[in-house]
Amino acid sequence: MLRIGNGQNTRVFNEPWIPDGDSFTLLPRLCNLDDNANVSCLLDETRRWRADLIRQSFTEDEAKAIFSLPHRGRNQDDRWMWLLTPNGCFTVKSAYHALHSKNHPPPNVNAHGKVWKSIWKLNIPPSTKVFLWRTVKTTLPTCTTLAKRALDVDKKCFICNIEEESCMHTLVGCESLNKFWQLTNLMGMNLGQEELSFLDWLDDAFTKWSPKEAETFALAAHRVWFRRNQARIDGKVETLDHVWDGVLNMWQSMNTKALNNSSDHSSSDPVSDSQVRWQPPDWRNLKINVDASRRDGECRLGCVIRNYIGRCLVVLIKRVEGMAPIDHLEALAILEGMKLSQTMTCTSVIVESDARRVINLVKTGNTDATYLGLLRAANKSGFDGVLVFWDEWLVYFQHSLVA
């Protein structure tokens, strides 16, 4: 592992310097740090951690691990440290023990970074990006994954009832999908390489496909997973022809919307017809509707996050202690919604609220003392990241009568 001194020779992502986690590395993600940024950009001029930037860019655990690094030696160069001895110096004995206890190779960190980049570049709905990302991180709840987490489930694929249901199997390898993947004309779908991890397989497949083909695969795989879940819940297995029709429809609607997209965000008339009825967002975005209320001495705020087909992804209702002015509550509801969508790794959102004053204020970018005060207070109470991300976010605020 690398011991951080001045941070100038160590990259933030894909280099082992985090004193926690499996690979001691951080994976590139959507944040305001370049993939090739050095650790020195996380330090201020006194070589202390830039806490705000770190909290915005990393998870709580990652930030904690970074803050736990010793401040001592910050004016020295970064240097390698041997982790298996208490003093950080290499010994043959410790290396010998490590080699013998290690029976599996380290995770393919470079492939992770590469595949991650390819996924985020695709023009597909955010929920499909998150789905694909979960497949390569093997956090998709397939039967094998659940069994690995000590849950009492049958590992067998319940569609073919032959093989164990891994990510690779349920999305690509299952024999029952052969005809379906033939319909897509995608290369590499008939290999039956069940022993490959989905990450390695997708890494390789991305090199063979054009961006449009990769997008087709993403949409189709997401639909296949949806079909599998439906089958699991109510026992009905959707026909693959129907699944493919769904993919084609989606494809068509995405491409027509892409053509019309330039006019989508230009309407600023707060009472135009389109805003009297709730409209789903464009497929690239999520829409957050927020509202706040003060009733019977109690303040509440709520937000709903929906996707392009209007499907509700998250609902949050929260009681706020004490009495606050309604505009403050509305602003707080917006912050909560943005924070929520951030946890869903989606930073391309449309925020809709009926609080015209708040929306207008945010739109003008005016850092009115009252709201700045609120946002600062929110920052202290754990809403870090949202405010400073403000300009980096693709947030479109709109006033609406139906929020």
Ligand SMILES: [Zn+2]
């Ligand atoms: Zn199967």
